[in-house]
Every structure is written in C-alpha cells, then in structure tokens.
Amino acid sequence: xxxxxxSRHRPASLTRFSVRxxxxxxxxxxxVVLVAxxxxxxxxxxxxxxxxxxxxxxxHIAISAILAIGMTFVVLTGGIDLSVGSVxxxxxxxxxxxxxxxxxxxxxxxxxxVALIVLLTIAVCxxxxxxxxxxxxxxxxxxxxxxxxxxxxARGAALLLSNGKTFPNLAGQAARGNLGFPALGQSxxxxxxxxxxxMLALFAVAQVLAVGTPLGRHIYAVGGNERxxxxxxxxxxxxxIFTYLASSFCAALVGLIIASQLEAAHPATGExxxxxxxxAVVLGGTSLMGGRGSIPxxxxxxxxxxxxxxGLVMLGVSEFWQMVIKxxxxxxxxxxxxxxxxxxxxxxxxxxxxxAGGAE
Amino acid sequence: xxxxTVLLEARAITRxxxxxxxxDDVTFKVYRNRVNVLIGENGAGKSTLVRVLAGVExxxxxxxxxxxxxxxxxxxREAAALGISIVHQELSVLSNLDISExxxxxxxxxxxxxxxxxxxxxxxxxxxxxxxxxxxxxxxKAAKLSLGCRQIVEVARTLDQGARIxxxxxxxxxxxxxxxxxxxxxxxxxxRSGVTIIYISHRLHELLHLGDWFxxxRSGRVVGQAARGEVSRNWIVERMSGRAIAEPSxxxxxxxxxxxxxxxxxxTLAGSRIDEAAQAPxxxxxxxxxEGEILGIYGLLGSGRTELLEALVGARCLHAGRFRxxxxxxxxxxxxxxxxxxxxxxxxDRQRDGLIPEMSIRxxxxxxxxxxxxxxRRQQLVRVRSLVRELNIVARDLELPVTSLSGGNQQKVLxxxxxxxxxxxxxxxxxxxxxxxxxxxEIYHLLRRLAIQGIGILFTSSEIEETRTLADRALVxxxxxxxxxxxxxxxxxxTLFAAASPAVNTVSIPPSGVxxx
Numbered sequence: 001x002x003x004x005x006x007s008r009h010r011p012a013s014l015t016r017f018s019v020r021x022x023x024x025x026x027x028x029x030x031x032v033v034l035v036a037x038x039x040x041x042x043x044x045x046x047x048x049x050x051x052x053x054x055x056x057x058x059x060h061i062a063i064s065a066i067l068a069i070g071m072t073f074v075v076l077t078g079g080i081d082l083s084v085g086s087v088x089x090x091x092x093x094x095x096x097x098x099x100x101x102x103x104x105x106x107x108x109x110x111x112x113x114v115a116l117i118v119l120l121t122i123a124v125c126x127x128x129x130x131x132x133x134x135x136x137x138x139x140x141x142x143x144x145x146x147x148x149x150x151x152x153x154a155r156g157a158a159l160l161l162s163n164g165k166t167f168p169n170l171a172g173q174a175a176r177g178n179l180g181f182p183a184l185g186q187s188x189x190x191x192x193x194x195x196x197x198x199m200l201a202l203f204a205v206a207q208v209l210a211v212g213t214p215l216g217r218h219i220y221a222v223g224g225n226e227r228x229x230x231x232x233x234x235x236x237x238x239x240x241i242f243t244y245l246a247s248s249f250c251a252a253l254v255g256l257i258i259a260s261q262l263e264a265a266h267p268a269t270g271e272x273x274x275x276x277x278x279x280a281v282v283l284g285g286t287s288l289m290g291g292r293g294s295i296p297x298x299x300x301x302x303x304x305x306x307x308x309x310x311g312l313v314m315l316g317v318s319e320f321w322q323m324v325i326k327x328x329x330x331x332x333x334x335x336x337x338x339x340x341x342x343x344x345x346x347x348x349x350x351x352x353x354x355x356a357g358g359a360e
Numbered sequence: 361x362x363x364x365t366v367l368l369e370a371r372a373i374t375r376x377x378x379x380x381x382x383x384d385d386v387t388f389k390v391y392r393n394r395v396n397v398l399i400g401e402n403g404a405g406k407s408t409l410v411r412v413l414a415g416v417e418x419x420x421x422x423x424x425x426x427x428x429x430x431x432x433x434x435x436x437r438e439a440a441a442l443g444i445s446i447v448h449q450e451l452s453v454l455s456n457l458d459i460s461e462x463x464x465x466x467x468x469x470x471x472x473x474x475x476x477x478x479x480x481x482x483x484x485x486x487x488x489x490x491x492x493x494x495x496x497x498x499x500x501k502a503a504k505l506s507l508g509c510r511q512i513v514e515v516a517r518t519l520d521q522g523a524r525i526x527x528x529x530x531x532x533x534x535x536x537x538x539x540x541x542x543x544x545x546x547x548x549x550x551x552r553s554g555v556t557i558i559y560i561s562h563r564l565h566e567l568l569h570l571g572d573w574f575x576x577x578r579s580g581r582v583v584g585q586a587a588r589g590e591v592s593r594n595w596i597v598e599r600m601s602g603r604a605i606a607e608p609s610x611x612x613x614x615x616x617x618x619x620x621x622x623x624x625x626x627x628t629l630a631g632s633r634i635d636e637a638a639q640a641p642x643x644x645x646x647x648x649x650x651e652g653e654i655l656g657i658y659g660l661l662g663s664g665r666t667e668l669l670e671a672l673v674g675a676r677c678l679h680a681g682r683f684r685x686x687x688x689x690x691x692x693x694x695x696x697x698x699x700x701x702x703x704x705x706x707x708x709d710r711q712r713d714g715l716i717p718e719m720s721i722r723x724x725x726x727x728x729x730x731x732x733x734x735x736x737r738r739q740q741l742v743r744v745r746s747l748v749r750e751l752n753i754v755a756r757d758l759e760l761p762v763t764s765l766s767g768g769n770q771q772k773v774l775x776x777x778x779x780x781x782x783x784x785x786x787x788x789x790x791x792x793x794x795x796x797x798x799x800x801x802e803i804y805h806l807l808r809r810l811a812i813q814g815i816g817i818l819f820t821s822s823e824i825e826e827t828r829t830l831a832d833r834a835l836v837x838x839x840x841x842x843x844x845x846x847x848x849x850x851x852x853x854x855t856l857f858a859a860a861s862p863a864v865n866t867v868s869i870p871p872s873g874v875x876x877x
Contacts, residue, residue, distance in 0.1 A: 213475060217468060232454070
C-alpha cells in the first residue's frame with residue numbers, strides 16, 4: 001500500500017541526463033532496435049550486406065511497409081483493418097483473371113491493357129475498403145468484426161474467381177495487347193526495385209497527408225477523442241471511411257506487386273499479412289487506442305520486421321523459432337510502449353523541474 | 361428588456377429520452393447583446409435545451425427562429441455557420457492536439473487548396489487568445505493545460521468562428537475563483553463587442569452578478585422568466601426547487617461522543633503528470649467519521665474528491681496513508697478487500713461505472729450480493745424486493761432493463777446494490793447527479809435513515825446546496841488538500857466556495873460578509 005518511490009528525491013544532474021537518455025532511447029526504440037539488428041546480422045551473416053541480399057530485403061520490406069502505411073491511418077482513428085491480406089490476395093486474383101481470362105463483352109473476349117487492369121484491380125479493392133468503412137462508420141459495427149467479415153468475404157471472392165486454382169503466366173501475350181505486367185514488381189529504376197519506389201512515393205504522400213492537411217489532423221482528432229471531434233464539427237464518418245479506403249488502396253498495390261513479381265496469382269496470397277502490418281504499426285509507436293503515432297514510425301516498424309525475418313532466415317534459424325522470436329519482439333514492443341508512458345509520467349517533473357520550479 | 365430585441369427563439373421545444381421527458385414544450389427567448397441566464401437544478405433540462413440550440417441534438421418537436429426566421433440546425437457545423445457556438449459542460453478539448461490545432465479543428469485554413477496553413481492558424485490563435493487576455497504558447501499540447509485554460513481554448517475557438525451567440529454550459533464548474541473572475545471579464549468584453557451570451561449555471565451568486573435576463577427551468581418546463589432588476593435570490597430558489605423555501609432536511613444532531621467509525625490518516629495519491637484532469641493528486645488527507653454521521657466533501661472538479669473516494673474503496677494505488685474502520689486497519693490495495701470490510705461506493709458516472717445496461721433491474725441490484733458460490737434466485741429475489749420497497753424504486757417490473765428507469769430510480773438501484781452487501785461505510789460520489797428534484801429529496805431522506813441505522817456515510821458534491829442540505833459536517837477539498845472543515849452551522853455559500861478555490865489561503869477562511877441579494 002505504502003509504496004515509496006525513488007522519485008521522492010531530486011536526482012543529480014547526471015541522473016537527470018541518464019533519465020533523459022533513457023527516455024529518448026525508449027521513444028526512438030524502433031530505430032535503436034533496427035540499428036542493433038542491422039549490426040547483429042551483418043556481423044553474424046557476412047552475406048547480409050551484399051547488394052543482392054539488400055535488394056531482396058527491400059523488396060520484402062516494401063510489401064509490409066505499404067500495408068503498414070495504410071494500416072496506420074486506420075489505427076490512428078482507433079480502428080483496425082484485418083482484411084488487408086485478403087484484399088491484397090483478391091487484388092492479385094482480379095489482375096490475374098483479367099490478364100488470362102479477359103472480359104466477355106457481347107460474346108467477344110476483350111483483354112484490357114495493363115494500365116486499365118491496374119485501375120480495375122484498385123477499384124475492386126476500394127469496394128472492399130468502402131464496405132469496411134461503411135460498416136464501421138455508418139452501421140456502427142466494431143472495426144475488428146467488420147474487417148474480420150471482409151477478410152473472409154475477400155478471400156472467398158478470390159477463391160471463387162479461379163475456383164481455387166492459380167492463374168499462371170501473367171506475362172501477357174502480344175496478340176492480346178496486355179504485355180508488361182511483370183515490370184510492376186520486377187523492374188528497376190535508378191538501381192532500386194520499382195516496389196521500393198512505390199513504397200517511397202506512398203510514404204511521402206501519406207506523410208504530407210498526415211501532418212500537412214486538414215484530413216490528417218482530423219484523423220488524429222477522431223482517434224484522440226471521437227466525441228470531441230464530432231462536437232468540433234469534424235465529419236467523423238467521412239474521416240473513418242477515408243482511412244479504410246486508404247488501407248484497401250495500399251492492399252491493392254501489394255496484391256498487384258506480388259502477382260507481378262511471381263507472374264502468377266494464387267488465391268491464398270497475403271494470408272496473415274495483416275498481422276505483419278499491424279505489428280509494424282505498433283512497433284513504430286502508434287497506439288492501438290488511436291490518436292497517437294506516425295507514418296515514419298510505421299515505416300521503421302516495417303523495416304524492423306523485414307530485417308528480422310530475412311536475417312533469421314539467413315542465419316539458418318528454424319522457421320518455428322523465427323515465429324517465436326517475431327512474436328516475442330512484437331509483445332515486447334507493446335510492453336515497452338506501456339513502460340515508456342509510465343516512465344515518462346514519473347520522470348516528467350524532473351525533466352521540467354529546471355523550467356517549472358521544484359517538483360513535489 | 362424593451363431596448364433589446366429577441367435574437368434567437370426556441371419555440372415549443374419537446375425532447376424525449378427513454379424514461380424521461382427532458383424538455384416539455386419549452387419556449388426560450390434569447391435577447392440580443394445580453395447575458396441570457398438559464399437556471400435549473402441538475403436534470404432540469406438546461407443542457408438538453410442548449411444542445412438543441414447548438415445542433416448537438418435535435419428536438420422531437422418545436423422550431424427555432426433566428427431573428428424571426430425559422431432555421432434548421434441539424435449539426436454543430438450548421439449551428440456554427442449561423443453563428444451559434446457552444447462551450448460544453450464536459451470540456452471537449454482534443455488533448456492529443458495542441459492549442460491552435462484545437463482552435464481550428466474541423467475548419468482548418470488551407471493554402472494551395474489542400475495544405476494546412478500553420479502560420480495563419482498560429483497567428484489567428486494568438487489573436488483570439490489575446491482578445492481573451494490569456495497568452496499561451498499556441499503549440500502547447502492541450503493535455504498539459506489546466507481545466508481553466510482548456511475552457512479558454514474553447515472560447516477562443518468560438519471567437520475565431522465569429523460566433524454571434526455564445527453558449528456557456530456551466531463554465532465555472534471546474535474553475536478556481538481567479539479563473540472564474542477572468543472568465544467574467546471575458547464575458548463582459550464579449551458582450552461589449554456585440555456577442556450574445558447564453559449562460560448556464562446553478563451558482564446563484566454568479567448568475568445574479570452576470571445575468572441580464574433570467575429563465576428558470578424545472579423538470580423540463582419553463583417555470584419563470586424575469587429581467588435583472590426583478591430577480592432576487594429567493595425568487596430563483598423558489599422557482600428552481602418548486603418550494604416556497606428550500607425544505608431543510610430533518611437534522612439529527614450527532615452526539616459528539618458517538619464512537620468513531622472510520623479514520624483516515626494522510627491519504628496521499630500521486631497525480632497523473634500527463635493529464636491532471638484524469639487523476640488529481642491527494643496530499644495527506646485525514647479525517648474521522650463518527651457513527652451515524654453524514655460527512656460531506658465539497659470540492660471543484662479536479663480537486664481530488666472522486667480520487668479520494670476511489671482511494672478509500674481500494675480502486676487507486678496509494679502513495680501513503682492509512683485507513684481504519686472500527687479501529688481496525690483496512691487494506692486499501694484492492695476493491696475486493698475493502699468490499700469484504702463493508703466499504704462500498706456509488707460512483708459518480710452511473711452509465712460508465714455503475715449500471716450494467718444489458719441487465720435487468722433485479723440483476724443490477726443482485727450483483728451486489730457476493731456471498732456463496734451458487735446463486736439462490738429465490739432468496740435474492742426476496743432481498744431485492746424488500747430493498748426496492750424500502751428505497752421506493754418505481755418500476756413496473758423488476759425484469760425490465762435498468763435503462764428503462766429514470767435517472768433518480770437508476771441512482772436508487774445503485775444504492776440498493778450497495779445495500780445488498782450490508783455495508784458499514786457507504787461512499788457516494790455526487791449522489792444526485794442527473795436526478796430530478798423529487799428523487800433528490802427521497803435520496804436525502806434515505807441517506808439520513810441509513811445514517812441513523814449506524815451506516816457511516818461519506819459523500820462528495822460540487823453543489824453547495826446539496827452539501828448544506830445533507831451534510832452534518834463538511835470537508836472542503838482544494839487541489840488535493842483539505843482546506844477547511846465546517847460544521848453544519850458554518851456551511852454557507854461563501855465559506856464553501858472560498859475554501860474550495862485555490863487562490864484563497866488554505867488556513868484562514870474569510871468571514872462571510874458579502875451579502876448576495
């Protein structure tokens with residue numbers, strides 16, 4: 001009951017400095033972990049730092065980073081989107097279907113051009129996103145349940161498109177005028193894979209949107225206090241719907257990239273991708289309660305997860321242990337998040353004592 | 361009022377909630393460039409009425425007229441477009457955003473069509489705050505602001521919106537005297553600059569000081585309207601309570617030599633540094649409670665009154681302090697251990713911390729009974745029925761959902777739940793919040809009966825009237841410290857309010873020399 005606390009006495013300036021350093025390290029923990037992992041793996045696995053490996057690594061990271069960026073918007077409003085993996089799978093299947101089966105209009109099979117296919121795929125995924133948004137914002141379904149439902153619907157739709165089979169040979173045919181789809185996932189630009197450029201562009205747009213536009217601020221406001229946001233005249237449903245659309249847009253990009261990289265669309269693609277994305281968002285310091293977090297944080301979170309998985313593979317750690325380690329890192333990240341806010345609350349008076357007078 | 365015209369009129373407004381008629385054919389006139397005061401007890405319908413005016417709620421029937429022309433106000437946004445802005449009773453500041461972000465939330469100025477214009481926001485925020493004579497760093501996160509400053513932020517927001525009609529819903533319930541004084545200054549300034557004010561409060565001295573036109577609401581009806589010169593303190597009290605003079609509750613003088621029931625020593629609680637509104641600190645709170653005594657704790661919002669009760673029931677992590685019940689120390693580390701000693705709490709927020717809305721009235725009372733492993737429905741029902749009779753809970757059927765009851769009956773259900781445990785110490789946080797006048801009197805009588813039976817009663821209140829009516833003795837909490845202990849004879853508006861305001865020296869209480877009427 002009578003817990004005496006060390007915070008009774010004012011620490012010397014040295015301790016104050018170490019407290020400051022500790023808090024900073026905790027706040028920037030994702031970066032600290034990322035650097036530590038990079039050093040660890042480059043020492044243990046000599047081939048880790050080769051250009052070839054780094055290219056593969058960034059391709060992997062791009063996938064989870066793109067999903068994480070979209071997911072961040074949803075989580076910032078206090079929601080969650082469990083459907084992104086399925087929607088990505090559906091996106092790939094839609095592209096695969098259009099490339100190999102075409103569209104029958106008036107008894108004649110038409111094969112749309114690749115650019116049109118990309119747009120159609122994104123449109124289909126946005127329908128899934130608008131379903132999520134409508135369920136959450138208008139019908140009042142809990143985000144977890146709404147997006148869980150969409151997860152199954154999208155996966156089912158993906159399986160129905162091919163009756164469970166894979167669409168192979170997505171390279172297209174010159175006769176059908178739909179060549180060029182593989183370039184999306186396989187080509188390079190200025191030495192970097194195209195998916196990495198997609199990730200970087202998305203990151204830039206998302207970051208400007210989050211911190212530089214009214215919509216971004218509304219997203220933070222809704223997550224911080226939905227009732228107060230509504231009273232301030234913010235159109236809460238509209239903001240929420242946007243976040244689910246953004247998330248499914250990102251899922252569509254991932255579905256297209258994977259199908260293009262493999263030159264095949266498999267209906268099971270993207271299973272459990274949502275969990276990777278959520279893990280990256282949480283690692284990046286975004287609160288699942290909403291209102292707190294950032295896009296760069298999620299990007300770094302995605303890097304941590306990507307580096308960790310690929311590094312463990314290179315070290316030859318068994319797949320089973322990989323799962324254990326990944327899980328431990330995620331749980332630890334959230335625990336540290338709680339620890340950080342508590343430590344910050346405890347040490348704040350000392351950090352501010354120089355300006356705000358003595359602490360009690 | 362002949363020199364002023366009606367700017368806004370709410371005509372024949374009716375608003376029904378499940379179980380209550382919040383507004384019953386209310387016609388309310390708002391005079392231009394005046395402080396229009398709306399008075400009434402808790403649950404009289406004041407907040408509902410202004411929420412209708414501000415577009416937060418819509419009326420079931422009735423119409424709104426602005427300068428004689430009918431208007432539709434379906435959302436806060438539409439109200440703001442018409443120049444009607446509201447500062448809510450429960451402050452609705454976004455604590456994860458900073459001051460200027462809060463001032464412009466939902467109506468951000470943009471450049472190049474899409475991008476936020478931060479410099480303009482900051483400049484306009486500074487200008488609005490300067491008008492209010494409150495200079496603050498506009499990039500400070502709202503979580504770090506005191507309640508008074510948060511309120512100023514909301515007023516600044518309405519100013520920047522160009523509000524013609526500013527509604528202040530109980531703006532001083534959380535403020536200290538200095539903050540209240542500066543708010544009054546702000547109101548005077550606004551009035552001079554042509555803003556019409558609608559002011560809600562139940563603090564009579566404030567209203568008499570500020571108001572130009574008075575409207576009294578009771579149980580959802582307008583029961584009195586008058587201009588400044590015709591209003592006296594008694595006039596207001598009579599209309600508010602519906603009685604000629606507030607009926608003093610029967611006084612049962614506690615014997616000074618009655619045995620001590622409970623004793624608290626040095627209860628200390630660390631405050632939340634991130635958000636002081638979430639948890640106020642307590643510093644060495646000590647008091648004794650004798651058998652058969654009703655002890656009141658008066659304090660403003662954020663004074664630590666809720667925290668004190670929650671600490672005594674074991675729901676807070678104590679820093680230091682001891683609590684004895686009947687001479688034996690109580691383990692305050694968990695609710696289970698205090699419940700075992702017969703300490704129970706009726707919490708402030710019924711909806712959030714009290715009722716289980718999915719359950720019936722019977723079940724809501726019966727979960728107070730923690731004895732035994734299997735539930736004996738028959739025994740329970742007998743006990744519940746006798747409590748329902750004793751507390752005069754008016755319900756058609758005990759199996760109806762608890763949400764079908766009125767506020768007063770819901771509160772009685774919670775008290776009944778506590779009585780299921782045969783408590784020795786009953787703690788009540790704001791025992792009559794959102795309860796109508798009739799039920800209020802019943803609850804006061806009930807608590808008195810329980811005290812005579814020997815149950816110790818400790819209640820907190822932010823209402824002076826309530827503290828005066830109910831308490832045998834009152835402690836005043838101010839910023840987590842006991843700033844005064846007042847016996848029944850010493851309980852007056854002035855002593856209570858002075859002791860509760862942080863600006864006043866905590867030792868000496870100024871004599872109540874200021875006449876109010």
